[in-house]
Each structure stands twice: as structure tokens, then as C-alpha cells.
Amino acid sequence: xxxxxxxEVEDISLGAAVMASGxxxxxxxxxxxxxxxxxxxxxxxxxxLDEIPDDWKIAVSMGLGAPSVLVEKVPxxxxxxxxxxxxxxxxxxxxxxxxxxxAGGWNSLHPMLPAAERHxxxxxxxxxxxxxxxxxxxxxxxxxxxxxxxxxxDERGNKLCVYSHTNKMGEDICRSATVAMGGNISTAxxxxxxxxAKDHSVWGTYTLCETVGRIIRLGRAGELDTYxxxxxxxxxxxxxxxxxxxVERRTEGGFTRGLCQLEGFEDYEGSSMEVRFQNExxxxxxxxxxxxxxxxxxxxxxxESFYPITSEQLKYxxxxxxxxxxxxQQWRTPEGLAVVGPELGFGYPDIAYAPVxxxxx
Amino acid sequence: xxxxxxxEVEDISLGAAVMASGxxxxxxxxxxxxxxxxxxxxxxxxxxLDEIPDDWKIAVSMGLGAPSVLVEKVPxxxxxxxxxxxxxxxxxxxxxxxxxxxAGGWNSLHPMLPAAERHxxxxxxxxxxxxxxxxxxxxxxxxxxxxxxxxxxDERGNKLCVYSHTNKMGEDICRSATVAMGGNISTAxxxxxxxxAKDHSVWGTYTLCETVGRIIRLGRAGELDTYxxxxxxxxxxxxxxxxxxxVERRTEGGFTRGLCQLEGFEDYEGSSMEVRFQNExxxxxxxxxxxxxxxxxxxxxxxESFYPITSEQLKYxxxxxxxxxxxxQQWRTPEGLAVVGPELGFGYPDIAYAPVxxxxx
Numbered sequence: 001x002x003x004x005x006x007x008e009v010e011d012i013s014l015g016a017a018v019m020a021s022g023x024x025x026x027x028x029x030x031x032x033x034x035x036x037x038x039x040x041x042x043x044x045x046x047x048x049l050d051e052i053p054d055d056w057k058i059a060v061s062m063g064l065g066a067p068s069v070l071v072e073k074v075p076x077x078x079x080x081x082x083x084x085x086x087x088x089x090x091x092x093x094x095x096x097x098x099x100x101x102x103a104g105g106w107n108s109l110h111p112m113l114p115a116a117e118r119h120x121x122x123x124x125x126x127x128x129x130x131x132x133x134x135x136x137x138x139x140x141x142x143x144x145x146x147x148x149x150x151x152x153x154d155e156r157g158n159k160l161c162v163y164s165h166t167n168k169m170g171e172d173i174c175r176s177a178t179v180a181m182g183g184n185i186s187t188a189x190x191x192x193x194x195x196x197a198k199d200h201s202v203w204g205t206y207t208l209c210e211t212v213g214r215i216i217r218l219g220r221a222g223e224l225d226t227y228x229x230x231x232x233x234x235x236x237x238x239x240x241x242x243x244x245x246x247v248e249r250r251t252e253g254g255f256t257r258g259l260c261q262l263e264g265f266e267d268y269e270g271s272s273m274e275v276r277f278q279n280e281x282x283x284x285x286x287x288x289x290x291x292x293x294x295x296x297x298x299x300x301x302x303x304e305s306f307y308p309i310t311s312e313q314l315k316y317x318x319x320x321x322x323x324x325x326x327x328x329q330q331w332r333t334p335e336g337l338a339v340v341g342p343e344l345g346f347g348y349p350d351i352a353y354a355p356v357x358x359x360x361x
Numbered sequence: 362x363x364x365x366x367x368x369e370v371e372d373i374s375l376g377a378a379v380m381a382s383g384x385x386x387x388x389x390x391x392x393x394x395x396x397x398x399x400x401x402x403x404x405x406x407x408x409x410l411d412e413i414p415d416d417w418k419i420a421v422s423m424g425l426g427a428p429s430v431l432v433e434k435v436p437x438x439x440x441x442x443x444x445x446x447x448x449x450x451x452x453x454x455x456x457x458x459x460x461x462x463x464a465g466g467w468n469s470l471h472p473m474l475p476a477a478e479r480h481x482x483x484x485x486x487x488x489x490x491x492x493x494x495x496x497x498x499x500x501x502x503x504x505x506x507x508x509x510x511x512x513x514x515d516e517r518g519n520k521l522c523v524y525s526h527t528n529k530m531g532e533d534i535c536r537s538a539t540v541a542m543g544g545n546i547s548t549a550x551x552x553x554x555x556x557x558a559k560d561h562s563v564w565g566t567y568t569l570c571e572t573v574g575r576i577i578r579l580g581r582a583g584e585l586d587t588y589x590x591x592x593x594x595x596x597x598x599x600x601x602x603x604x605x606x607x608v609e610r611r612t613e614g615g616f617t618r619g620l621c622q623l624e625g626f627e628d629y630e631g632s633s634m635e636v637r638f639q640n641e642x643x644x645x646x647x648x649x650x651x652x653x654x655x656x657x658x659x660x661x662x663x664x665e666s667f668y669p670i671t672s673e674q675l676k677y678x679x680x681x682x683x684x685x686x687x688x689x690q691q692w693r694t695p696e697g698l699a700v701v702g703p704e705l706g707f708g709y710p711d712i713a714y715a716p717v718x719x720x721x722x
Binding site: 086090156157158159160161162163164165169172173175176177179180181 | 447451517518519520521522523524525526530533534536537538540541542
């Protein structure tokens with residue numbers, strides 16, 4: 001057990017933006033809101049899965065919507081707690097701990113709000129080990145857990161409770177309701193026991209995010225070799241170094257979708273890279289050859305600062321180091337790939353999954 | 362107290378399609394489902410508002426969506442009961458009676474399903490005295506009642522419970538959720554006491570619908586003069602007789618919207634009529650002069666059969682008698698007109714409301 005204070009919030013936020021693989025929402029607002037929470041309610045307890053009893057009741061707290069919208073339609077910090085209230089009312093009991101849905105700029109911080117407000121511990125785990133664009137893309141879902149009931153709230157106090165006949169339908173209904181609710185919402189869902197969380201979550205996500213964030217922070221202060229330390233921590237494969245030449249981006253159906261093209265420099269002079277995204281980066285190809293594909297993580301770092309570049313921030317002239325990071329083992333099973341693989345998860349019929357280590361052997 | 366049996370279902374369905382002012386959903390499917398309900402559970406008790414205690418708990422049962430979709434995405438008859446279950450769970454108690462939201466082909470029959478299933482009485486009243494396209498356009502809403510919580514269900518068993526910060530926002534969220542739920546849904550909402558129902562409902566809607574339906578049925582059998590009897594019952598003003606020349610119709614944002622043009626015959630030879638609709642007929646003009654406008658009812662009858670022509674059924678060559686019917690008194694107040702009048706309710710800035718009796722004096 002340890003505590004998340006102001007420095008930890010900053011490191012987690014930065015590291016989560018790396019692990020978000022280009023998505024996960026805007027970390028800036030989340031950081032401000034989470035720090036305000038720590039200032040108001042005190043540091044937040046963080047427990048490892050090992051430390052919690054099997055019979056604990058756990059709820060997952062997450063935001064949903066297009067990251068593009070989040071930047072302009074600012075959360076008020078209360079909606080995450082309101083969504084939790086809806087879930088508590090629906091299941092008829094409170095919870096012992098709160099868990100994150102994914103590693104993402106906004107969604108790693110989102111669960112801190114209801115945790116702080118309720119003085120509940122946060123669990124050092126999540127259901128993705130990265131970010132994915134849909135509520136049904138969770139390791140818990142692959143393991144057969146229903147996401148229902150889903151508590152939903154927006155910043156004006158509109159609330160929904162959703163009971164969907166499949167997790168994908170839960171995603172569709174929430175996504176569709178966000179349109180009337182202004183493009184992004186808070187949810188509380190996937191309520192589960194401590195036992196289930198231990199068996200089917202990705203362990204240690206907050207600690208990993210914090211480590212990554214701390215490396216980048218200390219690297220900027222000249223205290224360590226950022227590239228080497230990140231390599232050790234993430235076991236990434238370097239895919240490309242280049243300058244962004246073109247970005248196509250559109251907000252449709254509650255997602256930010258698009259395509260980014262880069263031209264190589266240094267060792268990659270004369271080569272070009274194409275990265276496709278739907279909130280998150282999904283497929284990275286160099287000279288037409290696939291180099292990293294979902295569910296493995298594609299991360300773009302600014303070559304100077306090592307700050308991650310999210311799909312929101314892509315713009316002409318950015319100089320990027322692009323790396324591929326092996327995903328959590330749960331995603332590399334046939335059941336996992338059916339949900340988040342390139343063909344069945346994201347509709348790229350011509351792209352088969354292969355581990356990033358093999359594609360860059 | 363009396364009972365609704367198979368003949369009453371047919372008469373109510375036909376009369377409600379008249380009172381729906383062109384909207385209210387397809388009556389054919391509703392009739393089949395309501396008759397099946399009567400066959401399964403027995404006749405449905407119908408109580409006047411006079412007959413119910415002030416402390417009774419009443420729920421309103423209604424469908425929501427584009428009538429165009431309802432014709433193709435057939436309800437299974439269970440969703441109305443499921444929506445009621447969501448509402449019962451949310452408020453923590455059952456109900457003593459069920460009430461209709463509006464007079465409409467589908468929405469007059471919709472409440473019969475949960476009433477029959479639960480052996481609850483139906484109340485001879487509604488919140489419109491006609492049909493309107495939105496969930497917030499109810500006399501109860503004008504009187505300050507919240508529509509929340511709103512129980513929602515679709516034919517696949519997806520369920521929502523909505524708590525909106527305004528009734529209009531409740532409409533927007535449900536309408537937006539219908540997109541993921543296939544275009545139409547069942548809801549249960551506006552829970553109220555017997556006292557509130559007596560003070561703020563439109564009384565006797567089922568009896569009026571049944572009377573209108575019976576007149577048309579007996580008229581077709583040659584047993585009475587349909588025009589004269591309908592005139593006596595509805596106190597309508599004849600606006601036009603003509604042939605439909607053109608229909609523009611589109612399904613957008615969960616509504617069926619459009620414009621219908623007619624060329625006059627008999628006394629109206631040489632004149633033309635234009636009728637604008639959003640599910641319901643909203644504005645009828647003859648030679649550019651407004652003759653009837655929402656909230657007064659615009660009804661089109663087939664000149665041969667006296668069957669009402671809904672906005673769904675409008676097509677080139679139909680021969681129609683168009684009449685205007687005075688609306689319930691609640692709508693003629695400034696508060697009522699703010700919700701369902703032409704300017705504030707439906708965005709026709711150039712059209713001011715005037716009672717159909719004055720426009721056709």
C-alpha cells in the first residue's frame with residue numbers, strides 16, 4: 001500500500017499518456033482535476049491486487065467520448081462520482097475500491113475522483129494495460145464479465161443507468177447517448193469481486209505508468225538516459241524516426257478517427273511511415289510494411305522532450321520517435337484478438353496480428 | 362369502470378389515429394399486439410379519473426421513435442413491460458394504474474401491454490389530447506412534473522434508466538439512445554399521484570378515441586352519417602378537400618419530417634394546400650394563408666373511407682378531407698404554447714398561434 005500525492009498524479013498522468021498508445025483522452029485537464037482532488041481530500045490510497053480480499057466489491061470508473069470534445073467541453077469533476085452513485089443505487093450496495101478501465105491520459109485519472117471523494121482505495125491494475133476506444137474492449141469482458149449495469153453521468157447532472165444485452169451493445173448505447181450529452185460522459189461499470197479482479201485484470205498499471213512518467217521527468221532534468229530507461233521498462237522496439245507530413249482527422253460516431261503520415265530522418269531517411277488511429281494508434285507501417293499492430297502499443301514520442309504525442313496533438317512538422325510495445329498477454333489469445341485484434345476488433349480485413357517482437361526481429 | 366375488449370381495441374386504435382393529427386405511430390401493429398394481449402390476459406379495465414383515489418401511484422407508458430422505423434422494426438410486445446420494470450426498480454415501488462402519454466395509433470395501445478401483463482387498470486386520460494413528437498410535450502410537464510426517472514427498453518432486452526436535468530434533456534437523451542437501439546423504444550415515465558393526474562391530464566381521451574373510431578366503423582357499414590357525427594363529436598372546422606400532389610419526407614434525428622402539397626377539388630377547385638409535419642401535422646395553409654396550426658389538430662381523412670391518413674401514409678394521388686380540431690384547453694395558455702406552439706415549440710418564427718375557430722370564422 002502506498003499513497004498517490006501531487007507528484008504521483010503528475011507522473012502517472014504523463015506515463016499513462018505514453019501507455020495510451022495515442023488515445024486515452026487529454027491528460028492536462030485530468031491532471032488539474034486529480035490534483036485538485038488530492039488537495040481537497042488528501043492523498044489517495046493505492047493497493048496492489050495482492051493486498052485486497054477476494055470478497056471485496058470493486059467498481060470501474062471511466063470516461064467515454066471523443067478526446068477532441070474533452071478538450072473543449074471541460075468536466076466539472078463531479079460527474080465521475082455521480083456515475084458511481086447511479087451504479088451503487090442500481091446494484092444496491094457501495095464499493096470497497098475503485099479501479100481504472102485503461103491506461104490513458106484521462107482514464108487513469110478519472111477513477112481518482114470518486115476514490116478521493118469516497119475515501120476509497122484505488123487498485124493498481126486496469127482492464128487493458130493500454131488504452132482502447134471502446135467500453136467492451138476490456139480483459140474482464142473477454143473473461144465473460146458483464147459491464148452492466150452501467151452508471152452514466154454528464155457535467156450538467158444528467159444521469160443514465162444502462163442494462164445492455166451484450167457489452168458491445170452497452171458501448172453502443174452509451175456512445176449514442178453521449179451525442180445528446182455533449183460528446184463525453186463519465187461511467188461506472190464492470191462491478192466485480194476482488195477474486196475476479198485478481199484473475200482477469202492487467203496488474204500494476206499505475207505503477208508502470210508512474211515509472212514511465214518519472215523516467216521522462218528525470219530525463220528532462222538530465223538525471224538519466226530517457227531512451228535507455230524507457231527501453232528497459234517497456235521493452236519497446238524502435239519502429240521509426242520522422243517528421244509528420246500529413247494528418248487526416250475527423251470526429252465521427254463519438255470517436256476521433258484518422259491517418260498520420262511521417263517522412264523519415266536519421267537512419268530512416270528516404271522511408272515513410274503511415275499510422276492509422278481510432279482515438280488510439282492501431283496500425284503502423286513503414287514503406288507499406290506493417291511494423292506494429294493492435295493490440296500491441298504504438299507510441300509516438302516527441303524526439304526532444306520524450307513527451308508522448310497523442311492522436312489529438314498530431315500536427316504537421318512534429319518530429320517523432322515511434323516505438324512498438326508488447327501488449328498484455330491476455331490480448332494475445334484468440335479470445336483477446338477477437339475483441340481488439342486488427343481484423344475482428346477494428347475492421348482491417350487485410351491485416352493479421354503478429355507480435356511486435358516478430359515483426360521487428 | 363368498463364372493460365376494453367377486442368372491439369374496443371379496434372375502435373380506439375382507429376380513433377386514436379384520427380386524434381394523432383398525422384403522427385402517433387403505426388396503428389396496425391399496435392392493434393395486433395393489443396388484441397393479442399386481450400386474448401392472453403383478458404379484457405383491460407378502464408377507469409375514469411373520477412374513479413381513482415388521490416393517492417394512487419400512476420405511471421405513463423409510451424413508445425418513442427420515428428414512425429417510419431416502427432413499421433419495419435416490429436416490437437415484440439414485451440419491451441413496454443420491461444421499461445415499466447426499470448421504472449419500478451428505480452422508484453422502489455409498483456404502480457396502481459397505467460396511463461397513456463398521447464392519443465396516437467401506437468401510443469394509445471402501448472400502455473395496454475404493461476396494464477394487461479400486470480392486471481392493472483388503464484386510466485381514461487392522457488397528457489396531450491392528441492399526439493406530439495416529443496416526450497417533454499405533455500400537459501404534466503407544463504404543470505411542472507418531472508418525467509424522471511425514465512425507464513427505457515428495446516425489443517432485444519436492452520434497458521436504460523434516465524435521470525435528466527430537464528424534461529427536454531430527457532427527450533434528447535432518449536432520442537439519442539434510440540439511434541443505438543434501432544430507432545424506436547418503449548419507455549415508462551412521468552410517475553405521478555392520482556391527484557396530480559386529475560388536476561393536469563386531458564380527461565376522457567380513450568372514450569373520445571373509441572367514439573371517433575366507432576363512428577367511422579358504423580359509417581362504413583352505412584349505419585350513420587360519418588361526416589355529421591364526427592362534426593358533432595370533434596367540433597372540427599373543414600379546411601380543405603384535395604388530392605395530394607407532392608410529399609417530401611425524411612427521417613432525421615429520430616423524427617419523420619416533411620411537407621405535403623394538395624390541389625383542391627369540389628368547392629376548393631383552383632386552391633392549393635400545404636401541410637408541414639414533424640411526425641404530426643403542424644401547420645396547414647390554403648393559398649399561403651394559415652388555416653390551422655399546432656397545438657390545434659390537423660386531421661386528414663381519406664374522402665371515401667374516412668380513415669385517417671397519417672404522415673407515414675401520405676402519397677401522391679390520395680384524396681383527402683382536411684379538418685382542424687380545437688386542442689385541449691391546457692395548450693392554449695402561454696405556458697402551453699411555449700412548449701407546443703408554432704414559434705417556441707417547433708421553430709416556425711413567422712407563424713403565431715391563433716385558435717382554429719378564429720382562423721376559420
